[in-house]
Amino acid sequence: MPKLKGKTAVITGASSGIGAAIAQHLAEEGANVVLAARRKERLDALAAEINGNKKGQALVVETDVAKKADIDNMTQKAVEAFGTIDIFVNNAGVVLNGAIREGEVEKWDQMIDVNVKGVLYGINAVLPDMLKRSSGHIVNTDSVSGHEVTKTSGVYSATKYAVRAISMGLEKELARTGVRVTNISPGMVETERNSERLPNNRKPLQTDDIARAVVYAVTQPEHVNVNEITVRPV
Template sequence: MERLKGKNIVITGASGGIGAEIAKLCAARGANLVLLARNIDKLQVLQRDLQQHHHVKVAVFQLDVSDTDKIKEVFTQIFATVQYVDILVNNAGFGIFHAVHEATIEEIKGMFSVNVVGLMACTSMVLPKMRERHSGHIINIASQAGKIATPKSSVYSATKHAVLGYTNALRMELADENVYVTAVNPGPIATNFFTIADEKGTYVKNVQRFILQPEYVAQKIVNAMLTRTREINLPRWMNMGSVIYTLFPRLFERIGKKAFNQK
C-alpha cells in the first residue's frame, strides 16, 4: 500500500473503463495523479470525486493521443505541474471489428494513430527524465489480441502486435536503467470499448461468460506498479492459447476457426 504513496502517475484514457478504475485505486494508495482523455468533463467529475475522498493531488488535461503536437504541449504542462513522472499508464486505445475488406483507410489510420503512435509519443515524453533519475515504470495496455489475431479484428490485432513489439524492445533497452516496462494483455473487458468495436453486439453476446470486470483488471495492474513485472495476462488461462498458438499455429487455427468467427 505504501509503495505508491506520493508517486506521480500519468494515465491516458482515464475518463472511464480501466483507466478510471486505475485512477481510483492509485488515489486510494496515496498517489498523485495526472489524468488525460478527450472528454474533459468526465475527467473533471473524476477529479472532484478523487480529491473529495483522498488527500492527493489530481490534475486533468484534455488530450487526444492521436494528436502528437498536442501530446508535446500537454506533457510540457504536466512537467511544469509535477516535475517528473514515476509511472506512465498508456491506456488510451480503441478498436473496430470489421472484416479486412470492410475496414476503411480512415479507421486503419485512426487505430494506429491512437493505439500505437500515440502510445509511443507519450512514452517518449517521459523517458528522458526516467532515464536521468534511473527510476520509473511504463505500463502499456496491449491485449490478448496482440498475441492471437482473429477474424474481423485484423487491424486492431495489428496495432496490439505493434504495442507488444515496442514494449518488449523498450524493456530490453531500459534493463540497466532501473526503469520497468510492463505489457498488460487482457481479454474482453466490460467497458464502453465494445460500443464502438462491436456495433451489432454479436461478439459481446458470444463471449459474455469470459468478459472481465474493469475493477479486477485495474487491481492487477495497480498491484504490479513499481515492480519488475514483465507481463500481466488476463485471464491467465486465455494466455495458454497464445502459447499453444506459437507451438502449433496450423492446428490452433483449424480447431479454433468456429470460435474465432463468432464476432
C-alpha cells in the same frame, strides 16, 4: 501507508472504463494522477471524485494522444504540477472491428494513430527524464487481441501486436537503467465500449480487475520488473 504516496502517474484514456479504474486505484495508493483524454467533462467528474477522497491529487489535461503536441503539453503540465512523472500508463486505445477486405482505410488510420503512434508519443515524452533519474515505470495496455487474431480483428490485432513488440523491445533497451516496462493484456472487459460484444456464457472481467494488475506491477520492489501480465476471464 499508501504504497505510491509521493509518486505521480499519468493515465491516458482516463475518461472511462479501464483508464478511469486505473486512475482511481493508483490514487487510492496515494499517487497523484494526471487524467488525460479527450472528454474533459468526464475527466472533471473523475477528478472531483478522486480529490474528494483526499488521498492522491488529480489533475485534468484534455489530450488527444494521436497528436504529439497534445502529449508534450500534457506531460509538461504534469511536471509543472507535481515535479516528476514516475508512472506513465499508455491506456488510450480505439477498437474498430472490420475485415481487411472491407478496405475501411479511415478506421485503419485511426487505430494506428491512437493505438501505436499514441503509445510511442507517450513514451517519447517521458523517457528522457526517467533515464536521467534512473527511475520510472512505463505501463502499456495491450489486449489479448495482441496474442490472437479473429477474422474481423486483423488491423486492430496488428496494432496490439505492435504494442507488445514495443513493450518487449523497450524492456530490453532499458535493462539496467532503472526504468521498468510492463505490458498488460486484458481479455474481454465489461465497459461501455464492449457492452454489445460480451459473451453471455461467462462472467466478463471488470475494469477493477485490470486496475489491480497495474497496481501490482507498479508497487513491486524497485529491483523487480513485471514485464507481462495477461488477464482473462475464467
